[in-house]
Amino acid sequence: MSETPFRDCLGGPGTPVPQPFLNNGTGHYDGGDTHNYNFITGNVPCYDFNDPVALNLIKEQVPVILKGADLVSSAMKWDLDYLSTHIGGGRFAVFIRNAEADRHALVQPQSSSNPQSQSVQPEPLHIFKYFDEKKLVALQDRSTFQSTMVRVEMTFQEFLKRFHGDRSQERVYLQQPLNNTVGPQIASDFIQFNWSWAAEHKREFNWGPLTSNLLLIGQKGNITPCHFDEQQNLFCPLRGRKRILLFNPENFPYLYPYPVHHPNDRQSQVNLDNPDYGRFPKFAMARGVQATVGPGEILYIPIHWWHHVINLDDTIAINFWHKGGGSAPVEYPLQARQKIAMVRNIEKMLLEALQDQNELKELLHWIVDGRY
Amino acid sequence: MSETPFRDCLGGPGTPVPQPFLNNGTGHYDGGDTHNYNFITGNVPCYDFNDPVALNLIKEQVPVILKGADLVSSAMKWDLDYLSTHIGGGRFAVFIRNAEADRHALVQPQSSSNPQSQSVQPEPLHIFKYFDEKKLVALQDRSTFQSTMVRVEMTFQEFLKRFHGDRSQERVYLQQPLNNTVGPQIASDFIQFNWSWAAEHKREFNWGPLTSNLLLIGQKGNITPCHFDEQQNLFCPLRGRKRILLFNPENFPYLYPYPVHHPNDRQSQVNLDNPDYGRFPKFAMARGVQATVGPGEILYIPIHWWHHVINLDDTIAINFWHKGGGSAPVEYPLQARQKIAMVRNIEKMLLEALQDQNELKELLHWIVDGRY
Ligand SMILES: [Zn+2]
Ligand SMILES: [Zn+2]
Numbered sequence: 001m002s003e004t005p006f007r008d009c010l011g012g013p014g015t016p017v018p019q020p021f022l023n024n025g026t027g028h029y030d031g032g033d034t035h036n037y038n039f040i041t042g043n044v045p046c047y048d049f050n051d052p053v054a055l056n057l058i059k060e061q062v063p064v065i066l067k068g069a070d071l072v073s074s075a076m077k078w079d080l081d082y083l084s085t086h087i088g089g090g091r092f093a094v095f096i097r098n099a100e101a102d103r104h105a106l107v108q109p110q111s112s113s114n115p116q117s118q119s120v121q122p123e124p125l126h127i128f129k130y131f132d133e134k135k136l137v138a139l140q141d142r143s144t145f146q147s148t149m150v151r152v153e154m155t156f157q158e159f160l161k162r163f164h165g166d167r168s169q170e171r172v173y174l175q176q177p178l179n180n181t182v183g184p185q186i187a188s189d190f191i192q193f194n195w196s197w198a199a200e201h202k203r204e205f206n207w208g209p210l211t212s213n214l215l216l217i218g219q220k221g222n223i224t225p226c227h228f229d230e231q232q233n234l235f236c237p238l239r240g241r242k243r244i245l246l247f248n249p250e251n252f253p254y255l256y257p258y259p260v261h262h263p264n265d266r267q268s269q270v271n272l273d274n275p276d277y278g279r280f281p282k283f284a285m286a287r288g289v290q291a292t293v294g295p296g297e298i299l300y301i302p303i304h305w306w307h308h309v310i311n312l313d314d315t316i317a318i319n320f321w322h323k324g325g326g327s328a329p330v331e332y333p334l335q336a337r338q339k340i341a342m343v344r345n346i347e348k349m350l351l352e353a354l355q356d357q358n359e360l361k362e363l364l365h366w367i368v369d370g371r372y
Numbered sequence: 373m374s375e376t377p378f379r380d381c382l383g384g385p386g387t388p389v390p391q392p393f394l395n396n397g398t399g400h401y402d403g404g405d406t407h408n409y410n411f412i413t414g415n416v417p418c419y420d421f422n423d424p425v426a427l428n429l430i431k432e433q434v435p436v437i438l439k440g441a442d443l444v445s446s447a448m449k450w451d452l453d454y455l456s457t458h459i460g461g462g463r464f465a466v467f468i469r470n471a472e473a474d475r476h477a478l479v480q481p482q483s484s485s486n487p488q489s490q491s492v493q494p495e496p497l498h499i500f501k502y503f504d505e506k507k508l509v510a511l512q513d514r515s516t517f518q519s520t521m522v523r524v525e526m527t528f529q530e531f532l533k534r535f536h537g538d539r540s541q542e543r544v545y546l547q548q549p550l551n552n553t554v555g556p557q558i559a560s561d562f563i564q565f566n567w568s569w570a571a572e573h574k575r576e577f578n579w580g581p582l583t584s585n586l587l588l589i590g591q592k593g594n595i596t597p598c599h600f601d602e603q604q605n606l607f608c609p610l611r612g613r614k615r616i617l618l619f620n621p622e623n624f625p626y627l628y629p630y631p632v633h634h635p636n637d638r639q640s641q642v643n644l645d646n647p648d649y650g651r652f653p654k655f656a657m658a659r660g661v662q663a664t665v666g667p668g669e670i671l672y673i674p675i676h677w678w679h680h681v682i683n684l685d686d687t688i689a690i691n692f693w694h695k696g697g698g699s700a701p702v703e704y705p706l707q708a709r710q711k712i713a714m715v716r717n718i719e720k721m722l723l724e725a726l727q728d729q730n731e732l733k734e735l736l737h738w739i740v741d742g743r744y
Binding site: 252258280334339355 | 624
């Protein structure tokens with residue numbers, strides 16, 4: 001039992017506060033390390049790697065930081081040089097934000113009755129808001145989507161060139177699952193991960209199979225804005241620190257996810273740094289916690305928990321994504337994660353039946369307006 | 373092919389306009405026969421009983437009046453005396469509205485966040501707004517329901533006494549499916565209905581089985597307010613005239629039906645004689661047609677069509693309710709009736725999954741608010 005779970009953790013008291021490192025002209029953004037969000041009401045607790053209390057929290061699907069972790073020790077030596085030498089000639093998925101592209105994209109959006117179409121300016125250059133390319137192809141009302149981010153596959157050497165370029169003009173974020181194109185040294189490091197710990201605890205946590213180990217390499221200041229994943233995530237920083245804001249699944253209605261068919265599915269429509277309370281009044285009820293994590297620590301991000309990830313430094317990290325596992329026995333009232341799954345299934349099912357995104361919107365208003 | 377389908381029909385041009393016969397103090401209600409509703413834009417067409425045009429309209433699920441109908445000729449002699457003599461000693465379902473009960477019910481409703489709770493005064497005495505007793509038992513938020521109408525089973529003689537009572541203090545409406553308690557004379561009349569026409573056309577219309585023949589006996593001025601049924605209805609006046617306002621299923625969102633779990637399921641929340649446009653703004657888009665029908669005519673009321681029924685006289689009528697029949701081949705965009713079925717199923721399914729009416733409301737807002 002840890003009496004002082006925050007001791008020695010990056011996010012704990014006594015941690016030196018780094019200086020602001022980025023100001024993109026909005027006048028209040030300090031790079032995300034010291035900015036005080038009024039919706040953040042606490043810190044994610046931090047425990048030793050094998051503290052039973054921590055492991056029990058994970059089983060309960062509550063975020064926790066594990067310190068002194070021996071899960072990816074063999075990768076603690078990974079830096080850009082080492083990776084450049086050993087990662088091999090495969091191609092890597094890199095997201096690119098480009099100032100020139102933003103200037104070209106600043107066209108007037110078409111008028112639309114869709115809630116999503118009201119603020120479709122490109123985000124600041126350091127925001128990497130994920131979108132699903134298949135859903136973009138299927139999107140009927142294109143006025144509801146505006147992004148200049150592109151996903152490009154490139155060699156690691158090409159990525160490095162861009163990574164070290166002029167960050168006021170272009171920003172990059174590598175996000176690529178490790179695969180069999182890596183060189184023998186990286187493969188050896190990978191094999192030496194603590195797979196027995198992972199296998200044992202996956203069972204204990206009642207998770208499904210491991211789906212991937214995503215390698216993430218991002219620049220200081222890059223932000224992955226607020227979203228949730230449908231997988232359990234053990235997030236392992238290897239280089240640099242990240243500040244992560246987390247909201248439990250009960251915050252679903254306060255964070256206004258895009259419709260399931262929208263390319264930005266699973267992302268919040270709310271800009272956490274400048275919330276539009278007119279469009280998103282219930283965001284005032286959102287309450288989250290935060291974690292600042294660095295090398296040697298692991299952050300558990302539970303399935304369906306919202307997370308907003310700020311790179312406090314240039315960062316290298318790797319994660320372990322697992323499927324959610326068997327469904328819990330049904331107890332009433334239902335848990336938020338069960339309701340989120342229902343909401344998503346309803347949206348998918350109705351769209352499948354109606355075959356038209358505008359009709360989906362219309363039908364949902366048939367159900368709710370003046371009735372519920 | 374009828375060139376002048378309105379000729380000789382009650383609702384057609386040239387029909388003498390009866391005098392107003394009821395004013396309940398609201399200052400504008402004229403009994404419903406001459407009141408000009410601005411949302412009524414036309415009349416239901418009227419054809420000869422076996423006009424192929426009419427029969428085709430029925431097949432297309434469009435309301436139509438059939439005149440010179442030979443479907444219930446053997447019942448055209450039914451009046452209160454004849455029924456009193458021959459209908460037998462069975463018990464009949466009678467809805468009762470009572471002024472004394474209304475005075476007792478005028479308590480302050482509890483505060484509630486439910487849309488339905490905002491106007492729960494008892495309706496005027498002549499309004500017979502149906503409710504489902506099982507759903508009333510299951511209703512969680514009782515502040516959303518207020519009715520003084522009771523359903524009492526009684527002999528026909530007991531009904532007649534009330535029928536001829538003081539209508540400013542009590543109003544009654546008999547609505548009872550014909551069953552095997554009727555005396556031999558009524559049974560004989562019933563057997564002489566034109567069952568071969570009914571059977572042949574049920575097949576032609578692609579309807580399901582006959583479910584019941586409802587006998588309706590109501591007082592002049594009694595109103596069955598706007599609702600839809602989930603059955604095909606051939607409505608046959610035997611005595612007295614009715615004025616019926618009809619809205620096609622596309623009007624579903626404009627007429628704001630109560631939630632499916634509410635006792636007033638399938639009823640409009642909108643008071644057609646005094647619409648609350650603040651709560652029900654889309655009612656301004658409602659568009660309907662009207663029919664005035666009397667003995668010897670049949671009004672076809674298609675499944676899912678809204679109808680608001682005003683007794684212009686003391687009335688006796690009988691209907692033929694049929695199940696809807698096989699589902700039409702799926703074509704896009706879906707028809708309103710298919711969407712209504714979806715809406716109802718979604719509400720039922722979600723309530724079944726959540727087991728809580730307030731959670732249903734909450735979840736629907738999770739889906740829609742700020743998103744669709
Ligand atoms: Zn994520
Ligand atoms: Zn009806």
